[in-house]
């Protein structure tokens with residue numbers, strides 16, 4: 001066989017793989033700090049789970065690029081706001097994804113952004129900053145060489161990544177790389193260490209000892225829903241979780257086994273959380289009468305969608321089937337859904353518990369509980385509620401070393417691919433605002449390293465960024 005050479009499609013100071021909130025903000029920030037930047041994204045727009053995956057949850061800006069994004073989404077008319085006034089009976093409704101634990105009648109305000117509009121706007125922001133974006137481009141592999149001894153010792157250094165595009169296999173060379181894949185795929189392909197998803201359950205919950213990843217989910221949107229009619233049925237038929245209509249459809253063999261179970265069924269998989277049991281779970285989205293619905297992978301299936309082709313394919317196939325069956329059931333059996341239609345199914349089946357890189361520092365729940373102080377803190381002490389230990393509030397710092405995977409000296413972590421233990425990442429540190437912040441920090445670190453002519457691992461981080 002003659003040797004085949006892979007053409008170099010581009011070369012840049014900073015190469016970012018994956019354009020979720022983390023990769024997007026990293027690329028934007030590095031470009032704004034005058035680096036040449038290439039961004040590689042599998043789908044047709046940035047935003048990851050929040051755009052291609054339809055998540056779209058919005059909220060007040062937390063500073064930096066996140067605040068800018070929220071403002072630009074609002075200016076473009078892409079933010080939808082709903083409240084107990086617009087949706088009477090939503091607070092405390094057991095079908096509500098976010099508001100179900102509230103006391104009925106509680107006043108609240110929630111916002112979401114239009115995923116497709118937001119994705120296009122984010123793409124425009126990258127263009128404005130001069131980022132070269134390869135969309136429809138799959139990252140396949142990393143070419144790793146040994147780093148010069150005088151720089152970081154026995155570390156490897158990524159020279160290029162191999163991608164697959166409409167032009168075939170191509171290479172992209174760079175000085176600094178950022179893993180924005182959400183599942184630490186670049187970490188894995190470059191030989192840096194990671195822990196596989198599926199670490200277990202929160203302390204205190206019943207657990208049979210089998211390691212199953214926290215299930216991922218496929219989100220979809222239905223429009224034409226009459227919530228007040230649905231609510232009337234819940235009240236009049238005394239059927240708050242729709243158990244009666246589910247039983248009726250099950251008896252008529254109109255829904256496949258396992259499609260629904262009563263919410264959490266008393267066998268809570270993740271404490272009081274919603275994940276793990278397919279159930280009717282929805283939230284207003286885009287405009288009145290339109291709702292996003294969650295279709296989570298059943299917990300028992302124990303799918304590793306990030307590293308098993310079979311599991312990834314099974315999840316996509318089965319969840320699409322569930323959505324089809326759920327839409328049919330809702331329209332036929334549930335008052336308020338008679339005229340509802342499927343409007344959109346996410347392109348992206350989100351993974352909540354993929355690979356967790358082992359970095360120069362692995363941030364754990366203990367660090368939050370003990371308020372560990374870090375000389376290389378990237379943020380001022382921030383306060384967040386950790387769900388893992390019983391909804392407890394902690395004030396904590398995060399070190400720059402959690403952005404640095406072991407073994408590779410020119411790779412930075414961001415978003416859901418940080419060097420955190422899985423309970424930290426799942427329960428607290430993977431939401432849209434924080435992932436955008438970590439991207440901005442990674443982009444800043446990349447640009448500083450390029451300017452100083454050193455790998456990110458040698459960069460000294462002495463001042464919090466946020």
Ligand SMILES: Cc1cc2nc3c(=O)[nH]c(=O)nc-3n(C[C@H](O)[C@H](O)[C@H](O)COP(=O)(O)OP(=O)(O)OC[C@H]3O[C@@H](n4cnc5c(N)ncnc54)[C@H](O)[C@@H]3O)c2cc1C
Pocket residue numbers: 017018019020021022023040041042043046047048049050052055057137138139140180181182183185216217218349350351352414415416417430431432433435
């Ligand atoms: C089902 C679900 C529901 C969630 N609900 C909420 C919520 O309500 N609120 C909230 O704030 N957060 C929520 N999250 C969490 C949040 O969406 C994620 O943690 C966050 O999007 C992670 O950001 P990221 O940038 O690390 O990666 P992602 O958003 O996962 O983006 C990764 C990007 O990398 C690309 N990519 C991956 N592999 C490759 C490859 N090989 N080649 C090219 N491109 C690649 C993907 O296409 C994607 O665009 C949810 C997550 C899931 C899965």
